[in-house]
Amino acid sequence: MQRGAGPCGPLTRLCADEGRWQAIAPRVDDAVAVDLDADGEEEYVVVDRQGEQLAVAYPDGARSSVFLTAQGPTAIAALPGEVVVALSAPPGLAVFGLDESGQLTRRRDIALSDPATALAASDLDADGAPELVAAMPDAHAIAVIDVAAATLRKYAAGTNPALFDVGDIDGDEHLDVVVLDAPSGLQVLRGTGDGRLREAVAESAGSELQVGGIDLADHDGDGDLDAFTHAGQDRVLVHRNDGDGRFSTPIALPLPAPLEGRGLAVGPVADSGFVGVSVPSSGGFDVWFGKGSVWLGRLGRALESAGTWIGASADAGMLVGGLGFLYRFAYRAAGSALEVWRSEDIQGDIFATSVTTGHLDDDVLLDVAVFDDGRLTLLRGRADRGLEPIASLELELDLASWPVTLAIADVTGDGRPDVLISDITRAWLVQATADGGYALRSPYMHKGWASQLVPVRTGPNEPAAVLVIPTSESGQTGGRGCSLLRFSEDGAVTEAIELLGSELVFGGAAVDFDEDGIDELLLAYHGSSTTFLAHMSPEIDTYVADATHDLVALTGGSVGAIREFAFAVGDLDGDGSVEAVVASVKAVVAVSGLAEGTPVVTITLTSRSRDTSATSTATVIWMLRPR
Secondary structure, eight states: OOTTOSTTGGGHHHHTSOOOOOOOSOBOSEEEEEOSSSSSSOEEEEEETTTTEEEEEOTTSOEEEEEOTTTOEEEEEEETTEEEEEEETTEEEEEEEEOTTSOEEEEEEEEOSSOOSEEEEEOTTSSSSOEEEEEEGGGTEEEEEETTTTEEEEEEOOSOEEEEEEEOSSSSSSOEEEEEETTTEEEEEOBOSSSOBOOOEEESOOTTOOTTOEEEEOSSSSSSOEEEEEBTBSEEEEEOBOSSSOBOSOEEEEOSSOOOSBOOEEOOOOTTSOEEEEEEETTEEEEEEEETTEEEEEEEEEOSSOEEEEEEOTTSOEEEEEBTEEEEEOOOOOOOOOBOOOOTTOOOOTTTEEEEEEOSSSSSSOEEEEEETTEEEEEEEOTTSOEEEEEEEEOOOOOSSSOOEEEEEOOSSSSSOEEEEEOSSEEEEEEEOTTSOEEEOOOEEOSSOOOEEEEEOOSTTOOOEEEEEOBOTTSSSBOSSEEEEEEOTTSOEEEEEEESTTSEEEEEEEEOTTOSSSOEEEEEEEOSSSEEEEEEEEETTEEEEEEEEEHHHHTTTTTTTOOOOEEEEEOSSSSSOOEEEEEOSSEEEEEEOTTTTOOEEEEEEOGGGSOOTTOOSEEEEEEOOOO
């Protein structure tokens, strides 16, 4: 009979197996980037504990898997040209590399007395050849393994040393090992510089510690490495380093959204002092930004499905994995919108929802006004960074072609901040009353279409005026000029001062260059062939232009063909002076020196006017999917 004959043909050997379902797309439980074939490009290798497989993806999109059935893979580490996988049945390490055909093959094994739950390759003796560091909780130890010599040294490290991270925590230029000894605290094993570790010292008690993740990073910007750990599914603990490698009692940072998966990665300290901590989430992963003992907010990133693992990459970036995918992220400076609070009761879309911030009471906490689905909701800021609803009013507004705009200011002079709300043609005053409530006053009909409301201070203890910008942010719709509204004590509009009546105004802001407590105006408007920025000061009952700057002339004509659509002011460089920013789809023009009357412009091209391939915050390196 011909070899392979029978009902299974050439698959006779497989027919001898009883058969079972095998997952093809791996769930990422641990991952590394390593150049396995010495071609200068990294491959990505993941461990799937439940699926018991090792999967590798190549830069050209190819992939391959090695199944480790009944061997219990738990962790992975990268060596030069190889990967090492920790196995639990029997306990040991398996070293894999690529064979001549480019397939992943098992090269050698190193036996262990107990299973390893975490691995890292670290050059503890600074000889250029990394050792392996392994966590062995059943042995209550951390092991340092010389892979080439297959030798091992064990160091006692508490009762449950399941995870660890490696870094120089005391500034002596020797790598140290900080162990997550759940649930009791941290164990610190200082490096001697010759590949050995000193006796473990218990640090930073934390009864909430759980085996979820640990990362060493500078939390407070003082130049030394602090420790970040998981504490259940609802918080991250920060263990501060005193600079000598001693960690304080941890600070708990609660997470309103429960953690999914394992691992965490801490980014570099931003110029603002905030640090981002990335953790898996049900939709992908979240980056929580905080300083000290509080979070400012979070930035959520949606992926194909829930994130199952996050870890730092060798290039100081981050790897994020889930079921059938792995992403690699690099850190870069950028502006992002952070979620600071969430309510299921306030929902809408971009054409029906508007938000503004200000002070509705006497405390220093920021308050919020939201218009959504015909309802104005006022929310008081709380010390826990939450918001508390304090008032709600129904309004019937014209939303046919423009969203509502809002402003918070005391416009009646009674010392109680009011809320201004406007649709296309009308403005309402929601006046604060003496009993703590709010009263809706009769609407005021604009001369043109309203797109912005800007509070303007008129003097100490004086009611604010409101600047109405009647054109859209694109400058393509609406009337010309703008107006300044003044209100009486009962909330009625008593005066509407027309400004720049013949010009197409697309932006305005209140500034106080002379610091006298009375605001001047900066108005941005289009001419026939240029864009102007006017600085206007109060004079009797109106405002007059102190200076008008031609932006095309200031830029040497380089923005002459760009149609501006947005305007804002702020201290961009932290020097205490206000700059103005005029933006278009092609460029952003920042104007400084306005207070001194000597404007200087800086032009920044936007992504639409240059190659955007190098500006992506994340690149999909590879995805593993069933075929």
